[in-house]
Amino acid sequence: MKNGAKVYSYLRFSDPRQATGSSADRQLQYAQTWAAARGFELDETLSLRDEGLSAYHQKHVKQGALGVFLLAVDEGRIPAGSVLIVEGLDRLSRAEPIQAQAQLAQIINAGITVVTASDGREYNRAGLKAQPMDLVYSLLVMIRAHEESDTKSKRVKASIRRQCEGWQAGTYRGLIRNGKDPQWVRWTGEGWELIPERVEAVRAALDLYRCGLGAGRAAKRMFADGHMLSDWGISGQQIYRLVRLPALRGAKRISVDGEDYLLEEYYPRVLSDAEFDELQLLAGQRYRRRGAGEIPGIITGVGLAFCGYCGAAIVAQNLMGRARADGSLADGHRRLHCTSYSKGRGCPDGGSCSVVPVERALLAYCADQMNLQRLQQAAVDGPDLRQQLAEARLQVEELDKQLARITDALLADESGAAPLAFVRRARELEQQQVAAQARVQQLERELSVAAVHVEPAQAERWAELAALVEQGDYGAREQVRQLVLDTFERLVIYMRGIAPDGRRGRTIDMMMVPKGGAPRLIQIDRRSGAWVASEDWAR
Secondary structure, rough: OOOHOEEEEEEEEHHHHHOOOOOHHHHHHHHHHHHHHHHOEEEOOOOOEOOOOOOOOOOOHOOHHHHHHHHHHOOOOOOOOOOEEOHHHHHHHOOOOHHHHHHHHHHHHHEEEEEEEOOOOOOEEEEEHHHOHHHHHHHHHHHHHHHHHHHHHHHHHHHHHHHHHHHHHOOOOOOOOOOOOOOOEEEEEOOOEEOOOOOOOOHHHHHHHHHHHOOHHHHHHHHOOOOEEEEEEEEEEHHHOOOOOOOOOOOEEEEEOOOEEEEOOOOOOOOOOHHHHHHHHOOOOOOOOOOOOOOOOOOOOOOOOOOOOOOOOOEEEEEHOOOOOOOOOOOHHHEEEEEHHOOOOOOOOEEEEEEHHHHHHHHHHHHOOHHHHHHHHHHOOOOOOOHHHHHHHHHHHHHHHHHHHHHHHHHHHOOOOOHHHHHHHHHHHHHHHEEEEEEHHHHHHHHHHHHHOOOOHHHHHHHHHHHHHHOOOHHHHHHHHHHHHHHHEEEEEOOOOOOOOOOOOOOEEEEEOOOOOOEEEEEEEEEOOOOEEEEEEOO
């Protein structure tokens, strides 16, 4: 055939099980016969098969072979005069008729003929011009296909909704086919069961996450240990998604037409409620992901370190251009400086200092059992979570009342033209309501975790990690980073002492503010990193 025109056969099954029937072989045989009778070459090298992709939801266009074919048509890579053979127009699209006809027109306008194997009809520009009613017929076919799929979709959604309501009411305990199920369970025909090796991988991933290990490093370690989170392997992003899944505590989240259902005890549990709540507290910490720096920071990059002179954030700078042959840096080439000073905004006593003595002092202080107990005791004696939770719930109730009053006023307005100020206020209240509800949920999690256990003193853990940090273990630095996040609310650093006299003093002062406790001020020897004095400090 001139111009390189070929015949292409497109197969689509909304359910992969349909591919086991004879329709695929029948269509392929039809395409071969059709091409041979007209002197065409059937392109058997280009596989146009979409198995398990819905034409109603347009998945076969967005992520399937038909989408690739349409792109090739747009780019002119399918020669004019070519032929696309499909079982029927409903295999080409089940979208809304106007969208389905636009896709058909896109193919035909490129000079390509569409042939339907079920009835032998041919659709091309010349044919439609000679027989305009064929266009009307194609539209009717598309309308019927869309209505069938729409009706089926509504029935399926109604069935899923009934199953969810039955599950919540305790009257149904079967399989609910909606969304993806976690990779650590399998359906036995009677219920879900855990896959031991996958559960082991999940627990290993969560343990590394709790230790503060970076996702990339955690994924590499799990791969080295032979763990698999899914059939295709493991990645760092999987770990970050994993910690948010309610399936860990046995719940399945389903959304049907904007209505959300949370099905408790749908899967076998991997975590208890308390363990899951504790995990969510960790996941909510803003600075858990390590930055791109060559040496993981312990006190910087976690949103805790601030300049004692101007209040600006303190950041670290590793002068890697001065690295030794083995890649290590001298202590003086790992610096701390406040952002106000570095950007020329006039920190009154700005400058820089080595981060090494500050890190050593913090680790040495927390590795002392008595010091750590004092910090943790302060946290236990801190603000009452129950009182905070009660106040947060009252705030939610008050916002609900204000929003209800505005809604009633809008409904009572018979003119139908809502004042712009009312609408704007309603939106503001809705935003405040969302924030207040999130605060309640956060406090409920904190209270749940606190009710189960109070974290014991971990001076030995601090000491163990301090020794590894001194040896240059980056994994240990990431774990210390998590301990710092768990322990402190703020670290205020005075790089030339709390009362600078214009000269570089022998000590660096650091005020440590533990979570919920009273601040403590320590003086750090600038050269050795030993802390030489500490005292309580009033807020």
